[in-house]
Amino acid sequence: MKLDQYSREALEKLNSELTQHLELAQGNRMALDLSRGKPAPDQLDLAAPLDQPLQSYIASDGTDARNYGSLRGLPEARALGADLTGVPAENLIATGNSSLFLMYIASQTALNQGLWGDKRRWSRTATPKFLTPVPGYDRHFTMSETLGIEMINIPMTDSGPDMARAEELVRQDPDIKGIWCVPKYANPTGCIYSPETVQRMAMLPATSAADDFVVFWDNAYAAHDFTFPRAPLTDLYQAALEAGTEDHVLLFGSTSKITYASGGVSFVGASDSVLDTLEKHLSVMLIGPDKVSQLRHARFLGGRLEEHMAEHAKLLTPKFDLVEQILSTELGDLDIASWTHPSGGYFVSLDVTPGTATEIIDTAREAGLALTPAGATFPYGRDPDDKNIRIAPTFATLEDLQLALELLTLCVKLVTARRLLEASADLEE
Ligand SMILES: Cc1ncc(COP(=O)(O)O)c(C=O)c1O
Structure with missing residues (x-):
């Protein structure tokens, strides 16, 4: 009763x-x-074989994984990232253990330097804003708040964010510079964005009154299905290529909840030119990522992620x-x-x-x-x-x-x- x-x-x-x-x-x-x-x-014990010594530290392209360099990551690690995120390997950077760190770097770059090699940067406006589908992931919100980005809530539905509301808001307000998304098994609702939501999300930068709008696509749970074959998620990068908005989507993923949360590999996917910008920015603070970890991940998970x-x-x-x-x-x-x-x-x-x-x-x-x-x-x-x-x-x-x-x-x-x-x-x- x-x-x-x-x-x-x-x-x-x-x-x-x-x-x-x-x-x-x-x-x-x-x-x-x-x-x-x-x-x-x-x-965590499932990934114990990662701790076995590597037979060889030489990657498929001849790189010695123990040395400096290869800011974009090893080819086999990027292939693993492609399997995980659906973004082509050539459009990915594979780096250290935290995708959250990559989101921060990308936000900061968009804010202060711009992602496009021109004058566009979010700091041109005094009050850059982000759409935040709610309920959502607290660390996204803390990041935006820390960077001085105001947040505007939009409701989550069973098929993803309320896209009609998102479109209405971005059409009206050029200060809205982006949206946080967790498209598969969203934190915390667990929903998967429907094909229609993904298509409309790919169009959002074109709908937006801002010329520097970016979709932050945090696919943290891309492979974290309970049943197999994996539940499909419509490919945002492909949809953005078709919509001509590929310079306005950033896709993230990591192996944090696949192997070790503190010792994995993270990925960011973007168009060629935006990836160049991010690589340039990363090079200021990093001579090369932990490629030994990349190699062991690629060898352990390659071809057997599912x-x-x-x-x-x-x-x-x-x-x-x-x-x-x-x-x-x-x-x-x-x-x-x-x-x-x-x-x-x-x-x-x-x-x-x-x-x-x-x-x-x-x-x-x-x-x-x-x-x-x-x-x-x-x-x-x-x-x-x-x-x-x-x-x-x-x-x-x-x-x-x-x-x-x-x-x-x-x-x-x-x-x-x-x-x-x-x-x-x-x-x-
Ligand atoms: C939605 C989402 N994104 C990112 C992360 C953290 O990812 P990483 O360990 O790659 O920084 C989490 C962890 O809980 C998460 O739930």
């Missing part, structure tokens, strides 16, 4: 039962954590199934929450009754469960409806995940029941 159809008596009974359960949980002094979107140790990701899926599927099972058993009939059912990626996005997320997260924390802070999935840490909670199930063991989800759903029910009781008391007054 829906919770808002409970009688006052039934709500009071539920409130006192749940309060007792919460007190018991508090007494257990648990230390559970659903805030970290990190690979679990058994996922096979390797299937091993991750075997470890992750039971965790995501457990989340789904507990959420639907505990909350399904009450009509007080909705959540996503991703078939890949790292997160489940839970929406609770507007105005209750902060209190639910605080209550859970007091009982020993750490969750991503309320508001973190929105720019400036402000969720206008105070309703979104990001669940990151990968790092916990199955046993801890079960306890954590039981506690989380208990807090959702308790806080919502208390609010309904307060509202009915107000009505009686």
